[in-house]
Amino acid sequence: MAKVKEAEGREALREADAWRTLSDVSSPPAVLEDGARPKAPLATLGRIEGRLRHVLLPWRDVHAAFAEERAHGHFFLFVPVFLGAGAALWFAAISDPSVLALLFIAFITFWPAWRLRHREDWRALTAGAAFLVPIGMLLAAFESARLDTVLLDAPVTTEITGRVLSRESDGRGAIRYRIALTATRDPTLKRAPDVVTVLAHNRHEPIVIGDGIAGRARLNPPSGPALTGLNDFAFDAYFAGTGAVGYFYKAPERVAAAPAGLEERIRQEIATWRNNLTEYIRSRIDGDAGAIAAALVTAEQRAISPETVEALRQAGLAHVLAISGLNMVLAAGTFLVGARMLMALIPGFAERYPAKKIAAVGALVMVTLYILVSGGALSAVRSWIMICVMLVAVLFGRSAISLRNVALSAILILVVTPSAITNPGFQMSYAATLGLVAGYAAWRERPVKREGRGGVLPAVGGSTGRFLGGLVLSSLIGGFSTLIYSIGHFNRIPAYGLAGNLLTMPAISAIVMPFGLVAVLLMPFGLDAIPFAIMGKGIEWMIALSNWVASWKGEIVTGRIPPAAFLLIGFGGGLVCILRTHLRHAGTLLVLIGVAIAFWPGDPVRPEVLISEDGRLVAILRDDGVATNRARPPDFVYAQWRRALRLGDVVKPTMRKTAGLTVEEEAAAVETAKKRKSSRHRANREKAKAAMASAFDAAASHAGFVCETKAFCVAVSPNEWRIVTLDDVAFLGTACDAADLVVTQAPLRTAACRSGARLITARHLRRTGALEIIPGEEENAPFILEASTIPAIETLDRPWSRHRTYDWRTGTYTSGNAEGERHRRDTQGEINETDAAISSDF
Structure with a gap:
């Protein structure tokens, strides 16, 4: 059977070479039949036609291209692609797909996929996709059901x-x-x-x-x-x-x-090792250098100062903190080379025993211990699987680095944890690895010229030049491969990331990781002080260089891009790396289409009002900046808004304090309010109305919010919507009478203002998540009639969002229809006594 497959592969390659030869000989002759030279225009047209035929003829026989891809084993590389696509489809669905339907589809597509597995055309890939995509969906469904995590329903x-x-x-x-x-x-x-x-x-x-x-x-x-x-x-x-x-x-x-139990005790023991190792390293190296040293070994990053983390991100060095391929390869490579050198120093040992294989076994044990103490992040697991495959290949004398190893590690991860397909770390890790393996494979197969002596600078053309060239090429390929994922997930890219990597990677590769490994190996003998000191100096150098690069202010905020552009560019780039024939240009076409969609001229639809999930932060977007109701908006939320929408400078609210806006309730009312956990005072209606009207007058000529301390904030949007945010629900009635939109962080059961104003409470935001409010096409149109609202939570019928519908009073999940019916009842006046006490003037 193996000989038959080998013969089929040779035949496919001969057929592909024949098509290339045909494209070469089909070019127009350079000499006419009578021996005369063609005129220049005709010769130019002939060359153009010849080049077009050279490019297009291989596409005329797609079968030959598919046969060549099959001969190189590239069909296997699509297995993780189809599994990942199936898992992604399951996670993106509005509701849980039927498991029985998926089992039925997988059952009926198994036989065609099995029968066509040796075919050398598009039908084999199609049959494989029809079977593997539902398998990927079933794996995702199984993982979700297996975990069955209980998420808290309310604060x-x-x-x-x-x-x-x-x-x-x-x-x-x-x-x-x-x-x-x-x-x-x-x-x-x-x-x-x-x-x-x-x-x-x-x-x-x-x-x-x-x-x-x-x-x-x-x-x-x-x-x-x-x-x-x-x-x-x-x-x-x-x-x-x-x-x-x-x-x-x-x-x-x-x-x-x-x-x-036994399993839990094992996990606790590993967690104890990790924690003790982290604290020991930080005791050996002070400051951020020690925190980063611990992060490189155990992946615990909380001790690193936010300023240093941000500097590393802007310098394109955030990947250094993650336990990924870089850390694993440097650790395994240092151990492998160091062990072989030590064994070579022993007289006669290398001649009698396979030193390379012994070193590979030691490196295999070392990286396994490394993954245990590093926390098991997806990028680390991917690197561990690949390095294990590479080291096992060394033991059997096989090729260590190949695209098949990348595909094998992806298959193992997706079978165990299909949710990894949605993780930015997984995507960026595999994109970088795929790009590097494919890039260096293309580099090895390039036409090689005879290497000179390097001229006046021999070192530049020798080993130093190759090292620097490899460093530049690796940084370029890695950065370019992960570019779309940085834009899609984080909405920003470091403009000087290449410079940051070129300046710091020599220190990381030659000082930080090797001496870190030596220090960890010498820890049981108490001889780690000097290696840790050298490692710390290398990290301090890295921090200083990252701060220098970050001072160039080179971060590029890209904003959100359409999901279609993200998928097309990501999938197209994968095809370019996986395929080697002219079929890979289909990936190039997908990338170009995705880029065109992402950067199509025209202003994207921008929201005018943003509301955070907890209702505490409200922002109004203007052409020259953004106004918020908080003087210091929470960075966790606002930083995401800023990058996603490319927001301008923040306009802080104007703070005022008017005395006598509230009146204390009588003793009986206070006791009742305490029992109901509602407001213990009520608004002074006249003063509150006058203060709110005055604030709106000031906001009309002010770009930001005008706030009464611990009471309310008001603003007027570019479309002249009157917006009120409440810190005290005692002013709910006054706000409803004066505004178009009222936002409060209190979980009121009241669904709407009777005045017709839109009311958004924490109870409403619990089901929708953060909100974007977009104006209608008509300028200065009424808010209720024209504004459209985009919720961040697209569905409540998935395991990770279903907790938002849980009612702790009844212990049941409320459907959207039941909630809507209750809202309608509340709007018609059936408000409970608690809400009536909160807003008696409502």
């Missing part, structure tokens, strides 16, 4: 008790605990998450991993996208198994914990 303050699974500390002494919850009380949660991440700000003795922990904490559900199309942190939390995030009000206490 809550409660007493928690659990077991510490892991912990990380930052440079200011705060410790973030990952806790397996065992109990909650005051109140007891009906639908408590299994695992939470809680930050302890107060200084205390760190609680040992595996011990019990207890304390009063504020828990919040994982946040959704800051805007539609941006990263959904609730999705990430679901597949990471994290049900809630929050913070302790005071230092947590150590309590007794129930015995853990």
Whole structure:
């Protein structure tokens, strides 16, 4: 069978070469039949025609191109592509696709895919796609059902008790605990998450991993996208198994914990190794250098200062902090070369024993320990799988680096964790690896000229020149391969990333990683002081250079691009790297179409009003800047808005304080309000109305918000919409009478203003996520009639968004229809007593 396949491959190559020969001989002759030379125009046309035929003739026989791709084994490279496409389709669906339907499709497409697996045309790929895409969807469905993570449905303050699974500390002494919850009380949660991440700000003795922990904490559900199309942190939390995030009000206490199972004890032991190693490295190297050194070994980055992290990003060096191919290859390569050198120094050892294979086994053990203590990020797992395949190939004398190894690692990851296909780290890691492997394969196959002595600078043409050239080429290929993912996921690119990598990579490759590996290996013997000191100096040099490059202010904010452009460019670039015949130009065409869509001339539709998911931040977009209702908008949300929409300078609100806007309730009313957890005072209607009218008058001639301290903020948008944001719901009635749009962070059950104004509460935002409000085509049209709203949450019928419909009062999930019916009842006046007490003048 193998000989038959080999013969078929040789025949396919001969057929492809025949087509190339045909394209060469089909060019018009340079001499006419009577021996005369053609005139210049005719000769030019002949050359053009010959070149066109040379390009187009291979496309006339697609079968030959497919046969050549099959001969090189490139059909196997499409297996992870089809599996990933299926998983991506499942995650992008509005509701869960039917598992039975997917099983049926996979069953009926298996036989054609199996029968056509040896064909050398497009039908083999089509049959394979028809079978593997539903398999990828089934894998995604299985992973989602297997995890079944419970996400917290609403913010809550409660007493928690659990077991510490892991912990990380930052440079200011705060410790973030990952806790397996065992109990909650005051109140007891009906639908408590299994695992939470809680930050302890107060200084205390760190609680040992595996011990019990207890304390009063504020828990919040994982946040959704800051805007539609941006990263959904609730999705990430679901597949990471994290049900809630929050913070302790005071230092947590150590309590007794129930015995853990075998698997949990193993995980706790690994987490303990990781934590101890992190703290030890930071004790050996001070400051950000020590925090980065620990991050390079254990991937714990919380101790790095935000300024240094931002400088590394702007210098294009953020990838250094991630445990990825660079770290793994440098560690494995340093161990492999160092072990072989040590064995070569032993007289007669290299002649008697296979030193290269022994070193490969040692490197295999070393990178496996590295992945255990590094936290197991997707980029690290990808690198570990590839390096393991490469080292095993060395043991059997096979080619270590190939596209098949890249595909094999992708298949293994997608089978176990199909959700990885949506992860930016996974996408960028494989894009860079694919580009580098394909790029260097093309470089090896280039026509080679005889190398000279280098002229007046022999070193430039020798080993130094090859090193610098390889460094430049690697940086160019890696940066260009991941460019679309930086734009699509982070909406920015470092303009001087190439310079940052060229300046710092020699230090990282020759100083930081090799001495870091030596230091870790010498730690059991207490001989790590000098290697760690050298590693720290190398990192300090890297930080200084990144700060210098970042001072050039070269970050390019790209804004959001259409999803179609992102998919076309990403898929087209993959085809260019995977294929080697003229078929790869189909990928080039897809890339060009994607670029045209992304940069098609014309102004994109911009929202006029942005509302954050919690209702605390509201922004009004203008041509010359953006006005916010917060003097210091939260960076986590606003930074995403700024990059996605390319926002201008922030116009801070004008703060005022008018006395007597509220009136204290009588004692009986205060007690009632305490029991109902509602407002304990009411608005002074006349003063509140006058203050709000005065604020609107000031806002009409002011580009930003005008705010009454701890009461409300008002603004007038470019389309003359009157907008009020409430810090105190006692002013709800006054705001509804005066505004077109009212936003409050309180979870009111009231659905709408009776005056006709649009009311958006935390209860509404819980189901929609962040909102973008876009004006209609008619200028200065009424807000209610013309404005369109784009929610960040596109569907509530997926496992990672279904918690938004949970009603803790009834313990059930409310459908969209039931919620809409309740809203209509509230609008018609059936408002409960609590809301009536909150806004009695409503």
